[in-house]
Amino acid sequence: MKISLLEFGEGDAMSNSMVRLSNVLDYAVKADQLGFNRLWLAEHHLYNRKSAWGCPLPIIPVIAGITQKLRVGTGGILLKLHNPFDVAAQVKLWHNIYGGRIDLGLANGGAPKIELLQHEGTSSVTFDTKFATIVSYLKEEEKLREKKIVLPPYHGSVPEVWALSTTGRGFHRALQYGTNYVRSIFHEVAELAPEKELFEDFKKEFEQRHGRKVKTMLSISGSCLRSESRLRELRREAAKDEKNHLIGSVAYFEEKFPELLYTYGADEIIWRDMNRNVHEKHETLELLSGFVTKEEPVREVSLH
Numbered sequence: 001m002k003i004s005l006l007e008f009g010e011g012d013a014m015s016n017s018m019v020r021l022s023n024v025l026d027y028a029v030k031a032d033q034l035g036f037n038r039l040w041l042a043e044h045h046l047y048n049r050k051s052a053w054g055c056p057l058p059i060i061p062v063i064a065g066i067t068q069k070l071r072v073g074t075g076g077i078l079l080k081l082h083n084p085f086d087v088a089a090q091v092k093l094w095h096n097i098y099g100g101r102i103d104l105g106l107a108n109g110g111a112p113k114i115e116l117l118q119h120e121g122t123s124s125v126t127f128d129t130k131f132a133t134i135v136s137y138l139k140e141e142e143k144l145r146e147k148k149i150v151l152p153p154y155h156g157s158v159p160e161v162w163a164l165s166t167t168g169r170g171f172h173r174a175l176q177y178g179t180n181y182v183r184s185i186f187h188e189v190a191e192l193a194p195e196k197e198l199f200e201d202f203k204k205e206f207e208q209r210h211g212r213k214v215k216t217m218l219s220i221s222g223s224c225l226r227s228e229s230r231l232r233e234l235r236r237e238a239a240k241d242e243k244n245h246l247i248g249s250v251a252y253f254e255e256k257f258p259e260l261l262y263t264y265g266a267d268e269i270i271w272r273d274m275n276r277n278v279h280e281k282h283e284t285l286e287l288l289s290g291f292v293t294k295e296e297p298v299r300e301v302s303l304h
Helices: 017-034 057-066 084-097 112-119 127-139 141-146 172-177 196-210 228-239 250-264 278-291
Strands: 002-007 038-041 071-078 102-107 160-165 180-184 216-224 245-248 268-273
Touching (some): 268 278
Parallel strands (some): 038 071, 102 160
């Protein structure tokens, strides 16, 4: 099966921002070597002096440059805070530089303090408007050319765009704009009811409307370790957390992953490791890599 990774750039109490960032780079290299499909970086603007990043965009080309096969992306960009043209221009260029390995996940979240700074005295543009705009910049190159605008490289390939949601009915943007789709079941506000019949109808309608199958992922959080005593500790920690964490051994996830993919109708798992200890995170990578389908490297995209 395909397994991807979602990273928040967290760390233990002893690590500062640069240590946490360095750990993520090491994590990316190991994930690449073990055959994981994607590594996405989340955007969070927390009042935390030890945050590894707020906006992950500057780190995307760094990780793409130190890996060979791993797809690298955002999970997701808080588009309310960004200029769609700037984001589209950056990710398209990176996508072509790094052999077609860049993903663009878009999330309808925000950071109220930053939004106030950006929009003080003006009316802000809605997320849906920005979502539609960024998709059009990437997919409708000739419309831009009519306005004497080009997103280099002209006639280059464009990254996969993914709509992120936490509900069983949150696929409307993917259906309307022809993007791929991720559903999270670990966020505090996430709905856990599968809504599989509705989701299967969405996939059929998507194929009829856009002439291709939609790619879908299920986002989960948890821990997979060898030590049962450590897993018990993590279960106690998880009981105090509002997120939905899945915690267990390799044997547990050997059954759980296929069950989740079937129950929710998704193609791929994207895993967020709840551990903040770098050694435990690497152990989890090694254990989960046994489920990963190994694929050939992505080849460089020709622009001619």
